[in-house]
Structures are given as C-alpha cells and as structure tokens.
Amino acid sequence: MDRTLIKNVSIFDGTGRKPFAGSVVVAGNRIEAVTDATPADAARAEVIIDCGGKFLMPGMTEGHAHLSFDSFTCTEDLIAPPPEEHAFLTARVAKTLLDHGFTSAYSASEAKLRLAVAVRNEVDAGRLPGPRIRAGSLEITVSGGLGDESRLHNPRNCSTLSNATSPSLVIDGPEEMRKAVRLSCREGCDNIKLDVSGDPFYPHIPASCTTMSLEEIQMAVQTAHSFGRMVNVHARSIKSVQNSVIAGVDMIYHAEYSDEETLDMLEAARDRIFVAPSIGLFHTMVHEAEQWLPREVVEGMGIPALIEESVKTHTALRKRGIRHLIGGDYGFAWNMQGSNARDVKYFMDYYGYSSSEALVCATRNGGLAMRREGDLGTLEVGNLADMLLLDGDPLQDVTILADKSRIAMVMKDGNLHTLSPSLKSAI
Numbered sequence: 359m360d361r362t363l364i365k366n367v368s369i370f371d372g373t374g375r376k377p378f379a380g381s382v383v384v385a386g387n388r389i390e391a392v393t394d395a396t397p398a399d400a401a402r403a404e405v406i407i408d409c410g411g412k413f414l415m416p417g418m419t420e421g422h423a424h425l426s427f428d429s430f431t432c433t434e435d436l437i438a439p440p441p442e443e444h445a446f447l448t449a450r451v452a453k454t455l456l457d458h459g460f461t462s463a464y465s466a467s468e469a470k471l472r473l474a475v476a477v478r479n480e481v482d483a484g485r486l487p488g489p490r491i492r493a494g495s496l497e498i499t500v501s502g503g504l505g506d507e508s509r510l511h512n513p514r515n516c517s518t519l520s521n522a523t524s525p526s527l528v529i530d531g532p533e534e535m536r537k538a539v540r541l542s543c544r545e546g547c548d549n550i551k552l553d554v555s556g557d558p559f560y561p562h563i564p565a566s567c568t569t570m571s572l573e574e575i576q577m578a579v580q581t582a583h584s585f586g587r588m589v590n591v592h593a594r595s596i597k598s599v600q601n602s603v604i605a606g607v608d609m610i611y612h613a614e615y616s617d618e619e620t621l622d623m624l625e626a627a628r629d630r631i632f633v634a635p636s637i638g639l640f641h642t643m644v645h646e647a648e649q650w651l652p653r654e655v656v657e658g659m660g661i662p663a664l665i666e667e668s669v670k671t672h673t674a675l676r677k678r679g680i681r682h683l684i685g686g687d688y689g690f691a692w693n694m695q696g697s698n699a700r701d702v703k704y705f706m707d708y709y710g711y712s713s714s715e716a717l718v719c720a721t722r723n724g725g726l727a728m729r730r731e732g733d734l735g736t737l738e739v740g741n742l743a744d745m746l747l748l749d750g751d752p753l754q755d756v757t758i759l760a761d762k763s764r765i766a767m768v769m770k771d772g773n774l775h776t777l778s779p780s781l782k783s784a785i
C-alpha cells in the first residue's frame with residue numbers, strides 16, 4: 359500500500375481541537391497516523407510532502423449542492439440545456455468544487471434526474487475529477503408548489519410523473535409520492551429532495567406557507583429509507599419544518615421561520631438530523647445581484663426580512679447544538695460555483711459562530727452527513743483521507759478559504775488532486 363507523509367503542517371483536525379504542529383501519514387485511501395512529530399518510520403513513505411508549516415484541514419462538504427446549476431438566472435436555464443450538454447456542465451461543476459477544496463458534495467437536487475448520478479459514477483470509477491457525491495434527485499413537489507412550472511394553457515411545460523419536463527416531479531398524494539421516490543431510487547439517486555414549503559421566487563406561495571402534506575412527506579421518508587436513501591427538504595415555514603421533523607427526514611434546508619416549539623423539536627432530533635440554512639443565496643441577492651435583481655425586486659420578494667428570520671432561527675439552533683452544514687444554492691449567476699466557502703464567513707457574521715466552529719460545520723458535520731459510518735470529515739486515524747492544505751490560517755481570516763490561489767493541495771480518497779508547484783519540488 360502506498361504511503362504519503364505530509365509533514366511540517368499546522369493540523370486542524372476538524373474536531374474543534376486547537377491546531378497543532380505535526381504530520382499526517384496516509385496509507386492507501388485512509389489516514390494511518392496523525393502525530394505532533396515526524397513519525398519514527400517516516401522513511402517507509404513513498405511520497406513525502408514537506409509543507410513548510412502550512413495549514414492542513416479536512417476537505418470541505420458542500421451541504422446543499424446543485425451540481426447541474428451554473429450561472430443560471432431563471433428556471434428556463436435549468437430546463438433548456440439538452441441532457442448531453444447538461445451532463446458536461448455537471449461534470450465541470452463537480453471539478454470546480456474539488457478544485458476549491460470541496461472533497462464532498464451532498465447534492466440537494468438536480469435539474470435532470472440522472473445528472474449527478476452519472477457524474478458520481480464516473481468520478482467513483484476514477485474517470486472524471488470530482489468530489490465524493492451523494493447524488494440528488496429532481497425536486498419532488500406538489501401541484502402548485504415550488505418547482506411546478508406547469509400551466510394549463512402551456513402544454514410544453516406540463517410536467518407529470520411519466521413526463522418530467524420541468525426540473526421537478528409533480529405529485530399529489532402519498533401513492534404518487536411512493537412512485538416518485540421509487541423511481542428516483544431506481545435511477546440511482548442517493549438523496550431524495552422534497553419541496554415542502556413555498557418560496558420567495560414564487561409569488562403565489564410565499565416562504566411562510568406549507569404546500570406538501572405530512573402524509574406525503576411520511577411516505578417519502580418511509581420509501582426512501584427502505585431503499586437506504588436519504589431525504590432532504592426545502593422547508594422555510596414553521597409547519598414545513600415541524601412536519602419534516604415528525605416524518606423523520608434527514609436534512610432540512612433553509613428553516614427561516616421558527617417558534618419555540620419548532621426549536622425544541624429540532625433540538626430533540628439533533629443527533630439524527632442535519633440543517634443547512636443556505637444563507638449565501640440571500641446574502642448575495644441583497645448585496646451582489648443588482649445586475650440581475652434590482653433592489654426593489656429583492657425587497658418585494660421579502661428577502662431582507664427572511665434573512666432576519668434566518669439569523670434568529672439559526673443563531674438559536676447553533677446554541678442548541680444543531681449540526682449545521684455550510685453551502686447551498688451556489689450556481690446562480692450572482693452566487694457562483696466555486697465560491698461556496700464564503701458560507702464559512704456568513705456563518706460567523708450571521709449566526710455567531712467562531713471561525714473554528716464554522717470550520718467544523720464545513721468539515722466534520724459535512725462528513726457525517728455524507729457517510730453515516732463516521733469516517734469522514736475529521737483528520738483522525740482510520741478516516742478517509744480527504745484534506746486540504748492552505749497557505750495561511752483560516753482561523754485568523756476565513757476569507758482565504760474561498761480564495762483558490764491559497765489552496766496548496768487538495769487530496770481526496772488518498773489521491774492528490776492538486777499540489778502547488780512549490781511543494782512538488784519537495785516530494
């Protein structure tokens with residue numbers, strides 16, 4: 359088995375422990391040793407990388423990835439590309455994420471059913487560069503819900519279970535839900551995505567309303583879990599979050615609105631549930647999207663008020679020990695793929711996380727969501743060897759995480775994806 363010694367690094371192991379100077383030994387695709395000194399048997403390593411004191415941390419997980427979204431501004435951009443071109447786009451985004459230090463992508467949903475499935479399979483086979491991928495399904499929604507682009511007068515847009523022409527499967531009732539989930543499982547999806555609440559992009563169903571029924575969510579969870587898959591929900595309203603917790607979903611996205619009862623329910627479920635607020639999209643809509651979304655439009659959609667709700671809810675959830683993940687809804691024109699690590703700073707600015715805690719959200723929590731085996735997301739002996747070497751200390755300045763020029767090495771599954779030329783000479 360090939361051994362790589364990564365020495366002379368400041369190690370942030372992802373557990374929350376303070377960084378310490380030391381070395382990491384990788385054997386095959388797993389971490390064999392993490393020490394605060396150069397291991398005595400260092401000479402056994404085939405490859406030695408002397409990092410000159412740089413910062414080593416676990417690879418990050420994008421917790422709400424849309425691998426098939428790139429610079430889009432409207433739903434039409436998701437519908438229009440033919441599947442062949444869309445598959446190439448998805449593969450490019452996967453590589454972009456890995457280039458930027460995301461060794462895992464937990465996909466929320468995709469624009470076509472098998473885009474992430476196909477790219478995941480190619481990546482796993484070693485034929486394409488990309489992160490570990492849990493492939494998301496299409497959005498599953500109800501008639502009139504988020505993602506139902508059908509209109510009675512427009513036959514092109516009519517979307518049914520057997521003819522999904524919008525980036526959603528539209529179902530009504532538990533039996534149709536059962537079929538939609540089974541279909542997604544059959545086609546290879548790891549994660550099933552449900553649109554449970556409304557959304558500010560859909561004026562007739564604001565974020566505060568709940569479009570999917572408890573019975574439909576319960577059927578989705580029961581069916582997905584029986585196939586060994588996970589369920590993610592788009593849930594902004596109080597009722598949508600509560601019903602999702604009751605039904606036993608695995609990942610909750612957004613969750614802006616809450617009350618004491620909802621916070622209690624989430625806290626009681628904190629060991630089985632993950633939460634990704636996806637604040638980056640709203641932040642950029644308010645501050646960086648003027649070219650596409652004038653300020654009046656953003657205010658008309660109620661985004662500043664939703665940010666206020668998000669701050670209240672997720673600050674409270676942080677204090678209650680909820681496992682937050684970073685990432686979400688990158689791929690819009692104003693929220694570009696590759697800039698996903700900016701979420702770490704948003705977690706500090708909006709929710710009060712320390713830099714170290716926010717990095718744990720980006721690494722350990724993401725790893726736990728990706729693999730229930732508990733062997734991903736921290737630099738500990740026996741874990742999968744996904745890691746990132748930075749030129750600079752993100753605990754002092756987290757913005758360097760989103761600066762690709764500061765990434766000196768990306769390793770995934772024990773393989774070097776990138777290594778800066780200055781370190782190459784040291785091998």
Ligand SMILES: [Zn+2]
Pocket residue numbers: 422424466686687
């Ligand atoms: Zn999303």
